[in-house]
């Protein structure tokens with residue numbers, strides 16, 4: 001079966017997954033891709049098997065997602081931050097609406113947020129973290145660009 005598709009014009013990737021600097025997507029696009037669970041380098045979707053399991057690398061451009069051991073701690077931090085934000089936002093609104101007679105059952109609504117939001121947000125936290133890493137953090141460090149150039153079919 002021949003499923004060669006025409007190369008997208010928004011980026012250029014060679015055999016070993018190198019992206020030429022001129023074709024690298026800008027910050028807003030990279031972050032948007034992250035927010036929509038897509039590859040931060042080429043924008044490809046379908047990165048997850050099920051809700052929780054991310055592929056080792058991008059099916060289109062070959063970007064290796066877990067750049068180093070402990071890499072996903074950043075995603076965890078983003079997930080915790082998002083959960084706290086939603087928790088306090090909902091709590092504040094609920095308090096504002098019910099004060100001074102705050103009902104105790106309010107907790108039954110607010111507390112599950114700390115369980116539900118991390119689960120729902122989990123895949124987004126990973127792609128957002130990768131996008132932030134690529135769009136912001138790696139650009140701050142010239143050595144990281146070198147790392148990008150030597151990436152590709154690496155094994156570990």
Ligand SMILES: [Zn+2]
Nearest residue numbers: 039042058061
């Ligand atoms: Zn990709």
